[in-house]
Amino acid sequence: MAKYFASETAVTATRQAVQMHGGNGVTREFLVEKLARDALLVPIYEGTTQIQQLIIARALTGVAAFS
Numbered sequence: 001m002a003k004y005f006a007s008e009t010a011v012t013a014t015r016q017a018v019q020m021h022g023g024n025g026v027t028r029e030f031l032v033e034k035l036a037r038d039a040l041l042v043p044i045y046e047g048t049t050q051i052q053q054l055i056i057a058r059a060l061t062g063v064a065a066f067s
């Protein structure tokens with residue numbers, strides 16, 4: 001649950017940071033561009049967000065949506 005929450009928070013926070021920087025946020029002159037790019041990887045490795053959701057749902061409900 002912590003990994004799922006932190007991953008999605010990182011994506012949301014860096015997405016907002018890019019937006020606040022406007023056009024500068026997507027240039028390599030500003031660190032926020034790299035932070036946002038790096039954040040996109042986090043929901044993928046060590047269990048994707050979708051797989052985390054399936055595992056959490058299985059733990060909470062006992063219903064397995066996949067084997």
Ligand SMILES: Cc1cc2nc3c(=O)[nH]c(=O)nc-3n(C[C@H](O)[C@H](O)[C@H](O)COP(=O)(O)OP(=O)(O)OC[C@H]3O[C@@H](n4cnc5c(N)ncnc54)[C@H](O)[C@@H]3O)c2cc1C
Pocket residue numbers: 041044045046047048049050051054066
């Ligand atoms: C920076 C980085 C470092 C990595 N380091 C390692 C490492 O050290 N060791 C290692 O073994 N691997 C590593 N990986 C691989 C990583 O674990 C896989 O990329 C990850 O497990 C996803 O597998 P996949 O890329 O084959 O995507 P897929 O499994 O093809 O998934 C593609 C998309 O489909 C979704 N999806 C898949 N199955 C389901 C389902 N049943 N229900 C709903 N949605 C589903 C996924 O959530 C994802 O959004 C790394 C990846 C990255 C990006």
